[in-house]
Amino acid sequence: MLKRRSFIALALALAGCATPPVSTVPLASWEALQVQAGEQPLGIDKQASKLRAYIFRAGAAARLGHNHVLSATDFDARAFLGETGLSSARLQMDLQLDKLLVDDPTLRAELGGAFAKPLDADAIQGTRANMLGERGLQATVYPLLRLRSVKLVGEAPRLAALVEIELHGQRRQQWLVLRVNEQERRLTVSGSLVLRQTDFGLQPFSLLGGLLAVSDEIVVEFEIALVKPNAAAAATG
Template sequence: MTTTRRQLLVALAALAGCSSAPRLPATAPHPDTVPETGDNELRVLVFRAGAAARMGHNHVLRAADLRVDWPAAGPVLRFRLAALAVDPPDLRARLGAAFASAVDDEARAGTRTNLLKALDAAAHPEVAVRTLQQVGEGPWRAVEAEITLHGVSRRQWFPVAVQGRRAQGEVVVRQSDFGLQPFSVLGGLLAVQDALVVQFELLQP
């Protein structure tokens, strides 16, 4: 690869994958800086794709305003896309080598802009996960839940580990199943994978 072409690809990666966006006013708390509160957490792992994937980053999103209700069937989770914390440094550090690359404030702002646009957050601002049924007993459970994203609801089964009042699990969600086109630019040179890994940890009151 020539030096000129390499420099061009680097510049395109910076612009498309983590393009800059207007900063929030200093008086407004930015979701990326909101400290984690309570004992419930939901995070989404977003993986890079495309021919120039090595120039981009994997991303992790935290539901900073996660609300959890506990009806008889099982937990109902809701969070706003606009409140997602993008690449919190403490969370990236916990996730190991795949998330070890540094992501600065400008890059996070660009990722947020691309993310909210790709998810059509203005038209469909909230995500909901509603437990429908559970099977199993003790620490081993299989849960069927209804996931609503982008105004589309899908049912999905996934395993959950239960210890006392604490439940932990993860589920793979494909953006295309909800009518979403995964972020992609330059003919797919830079993109994110269709499949998102959603991890959660919940504490029942």
Template sequence: MSRTVLGFASRTGVLLLLCLGLTACPRPVQRPLPTPSVPPPPTPAEPAPLPSEEGATIYEIDPRASVLHIHVFRGGTFARLGHNHVVSSRSVTGRVWMRQQFSRSGFELSFPVEELSVDDPEARRAAGDDFPPEIPAADKEGTRKNMLRKEVLDAENYPKITVQAAAISGSIQAPNITASITIKDATRVVVVPARITVSGAKLTASGEFNVKQTDFGMKPFSVALGALEVQDQLRIVFDLTAVQR
């Protein structure tokens, strides 16, 4: 075997070791669906003051019946050597307040970073064909360790991600929702398309939207000068249930 072939094999082996859970998955790279967004404010937005409960119906988020998924997409020249990933939270807590005048309704939610799970088989199946369920345990752990490090979520110093209502208009049948999201020490506002249903004492809300990691001071994972990387844009998919207090 020639030195050229041996050198290529050696470089390929190093690249595969650096993938940290982005193992080969020969499927087309799916990019997150475009959703409208509000330009980030020049300075971090101040958290909205908590409303008076007078005149509002209060719903508490039920973590056992709620889930939030973050779809992470591979990129780069060697994207075919990587996996797309699903990061999930089943620890969402918070509350929703509903008023007869819908624009005076709102919500506040949070979930702990340390309790995020990576590539649950059921979550991957639900995410579609670009997320095949067969992911080695070592790859899942490598991906989770990478996302918790300082350059990404920095779980040690920023244990929670929070989401609050920034502006609400429209109606419960056709809501227009803008949310204020805080990750680490950065706060940004995004438009959140949502479907809301109230049935008796139960409220459900579901939808999806996109965010960029760099908007929150996170550095997307990358190796080999970007030949294999995680795309900046993430897709957030949520399905929440709240019960009247």
């Protein structure tokens, strides 16, 4: 145990000089979607909506590290149904990075497996500071993760979506699969995608020549509960 603690202490001591921060210029503002003629605006039920991101340990000494789960329910979403229904729908989601909850103990226990072990408060605070700080997401400069639909193909309950993602001052497009549960006054849209940190100019955390690291790939899952106008009063958003 002493050897393991010594290794982790060394890793934390080196973290401050592991990787120089990335310098990029903030993008022009991302304009919020506005309703267009023939569209039906949808409300968002924030209590029934959620986002989770999974970060995985890597490197030869991965067993000494931890997997991490980030979660959020307090994010903004705008959605509009077109005259032809889901195929012409438009969706935008904005998440303020400093509202991310890091390694919630209840959520870790629910996930089980390699996430089951709870982390102490100091470890969680250290992880949060590294992720959002100057050598990570630089959340004070780039405070938002944004996603918006570019093209939708298919029919409920499955659609293919081309989405544009903005993170850390850069934008990328990729395809993902959406699952749609449509009820009389409610739409639940869920999906998952893989973000590669290096695609957005981020350098995955790495120490001792990669002996202790995190994977470049981050798995993101989301579920957005949308409410049609007549039921919008029931939504919390």
